[in-house]
Structure formats: structure tokens, C-alpha cells
Amino acid sequence: MQYLKIVEQYGSPAYVYQLDSIDLAFQDLMNSLPTGSRIYYSLKSNPHPSIIKHLLNLGAKAEVSSINELQVALKAGARADECLYTGPGKTEKEVRFAIMHDVKWFSIESWTDAERLSRLCELHQRQVNAIIRINPSKPANQVGLSMSGIASQFGIDEEGLDCIPDHICKNHWLTISGLHIYQSTNLMNSKDVESNLKYSIRIMARICARLGIRPELLDIGGGFGCPFAKAGPRPDFSSIKPSLEQVLDEVFPQWRKGDPQIAFESGRYLTGESGTLITTVTDVKTSKNQTFIIVDTGIHHLGGMSALGRIPKVAVQMLEYPKHRLYKNATVVGPLCTPLDYLLREVSLPEAQPGDHYLIPNVGAYALTASLMGFLSRENPVEIVMYKGRILDVSRIVLSRTEGNYN
């Protein structure tokens, strides 16, 4: 279905996700990773139920970091014992919820996190596995958004990791079954991804030897990048496979037999390219020689992380523009009452008028749910999922308040 027809039928703004693009991304990622690798889909990048379901059907497992993510994964068909629960600052409530719903795999980010899990699984008599998240002593390279090798809330520092506390080792309900490293995110260059992952594998081998862990699962992370809100293809990471396999052969010689199971995590690489946001111009005005094009979407629907200082540079494409005059100095803004609500500043764009539409490509990941959805209490865009040219489902996220007593 064409985008114009979608706007006519479902209104604007609208997110359209193409599952065909997820098929290709999943296949490309599988072809880039050591044979037999497990892929965890990081729901944080896009928790749309149809996207999760599709990725589960392709063979991905769910990586979740909240009760709601776990619930949506289970509802989409994930097996609880195959989900991986990650994240710093897990609460008693969520750990209990996950354990009671038969989640078996947890990444632990500190000894406090481990102790909480250990206590709760013993209390509720549920057998669980933990993989220790390591913060390497140094970063492999300083690219992307580094989350490790630096002072960070993520993982346990490699340098202080000499033993596993006694009370955790002695708890029969909890098994330390492997390691987890997630170094950086959104790497666009395969050499950077390769050196990060090789570095992580070697650290894991050292730590397993040091702590006497016989790993069942090694989650080596990812960092597989994808363009955000601008046109362009996903990077090609296929060159990393042979060299990762070589390092694994060297340090974990039984890995090809699944001992240990090798796993990676990915969000944006799998879903980023699948999403397009359609928006409509509501006003065009001039102020002090600058053109302002006001559209019906903004940081409440896209790139809301700009409010946290991560201002995305988005690109818009006009869906249809019969006029050919260019604005030399146009700013595209959203409807929110803050000057922070802009999509593009001082760019050259074709002349527009109310009713015209723009498309923003590559917004299948960290878009709607990573934005300031609640700000100004505006309606969320409709979300349309398409597969093989047909609409699979149409939905809208509604934020609602429930009343009652909560603990």
C-alpha cells in the first residue's frame, strides 16, 4: 500500500513498519555471526508486539529489561525459559515477577543484583541461571556510544573480579552459567564491531579461567549499527564472521558443539530499517526571514532522547512535491510548546504548504517508545505493520492513568 493511501485511510502521523525488512536484517545478521549463534532481540529498540512475534518466529530470543517488556514478549509467544533478563537496577518486584513467570536467565550487573536474585530464587524455590556482566578494564576502541571499559553503571569491573562471593556459589537455586559483555552500541564500521567482539571473547576466556566458570552461555553483546532517521543502508557486517570463529576456536574449542552457546544481542540492526514515519505539514510561516514548517509530529514521537542531550539529526523526504522552489533556510518543527521540538534546523527544503507530507526513513528502532510520549499529552501516531505488501495490523499506544492503591 502506498504511503499516501495510508495517510488517507489511517490519518497522520503514522509509523509504518515493514516486516520484510526485518527478514532481511535477521538473515544478514545470522550470516555475519559465528555458525549456531543465538540472537537475542533487545525489546528496548522496539517493543511492538507484531515485531517481537515476527522476530521470535525467525528464531530470535527475547532480551528484556522490565516487567512490561517481559509481558509483551511472553504474549508474543516467547518461552520464559529462553528469555534473558538484563539491566542495571533491577527491583525486587521485577526480579520476583520474572522468577515467578519462569524466566531462567538473568544478566547480573553487580553483586547486589546477584544477591537479590539469589535470595529471591531461594525464597521461591525456582532454579535460575545468571551470567555475570563484565565491565572490561579498558575499552576495545573509543567509538559508538561506549558503555564499558569506562566508569559505568553497567556490569562488574573486570579488574576487581577475582572470585564469586561464597553465599552466591553456595546457593543451589542459582548457577553462574556464563558471562555477558555489552561494550558499545550503534557501531557503523565492521572493523570496530569485530575488534570489540574479539576483545570481549578474549576477556571472557580469561575470566572463566580465573573464576573457574564452565560457561553454558556467553553473551558477547553486539553494537551492530543502523542509520537513524536518515536514508542509507544498514552496514554490512558479514566480514566479521570468520575472525570471530577463529578466536572462538582458539579460546573455547568446544563452542561449535554448543559448549558454550554463543549469543549476541541486537535491537536497532534488526528493526531500524523497517520503520518509516509519515508526517503532515500543518502550517508554514516566516519569522525574521526564516521559514518554519510545522508538522504534526515531534520529539514526543521521534528522537525524544534529544531532551537528554542526544539531539538526533533527522532527514525528511517530501512524499509529493509538485512545486520546485526551495526554501534556503527552513526549520521543521513539531507542535510542542518548546523550542527543543524541532526535526531539522536551517536547511534547504522544497517549498511546502499545509497538507503536504514528509517521510522520515529508518525509524524502526529507538523512535516512538524512546521519545517523550507523555509530553503535552498528545495522541500517539497510529502504527501500521505490513508484510509482503499487506497490512497485518493497525494499532495505537494510549497512555492511560489507572486509579487505586499501589505498592
Ligand SMILES: Cc1ncc(COP(=O)(O)O)c(C=O)c1O
Ligand atoms: C545490554 C544491551 N543490550 C542490547 C542493546 C541493544 O542495542 P542496539 O539496539 O544498538 O543493538 C543495548 C542498548 O543500549 C544494551 O544496553
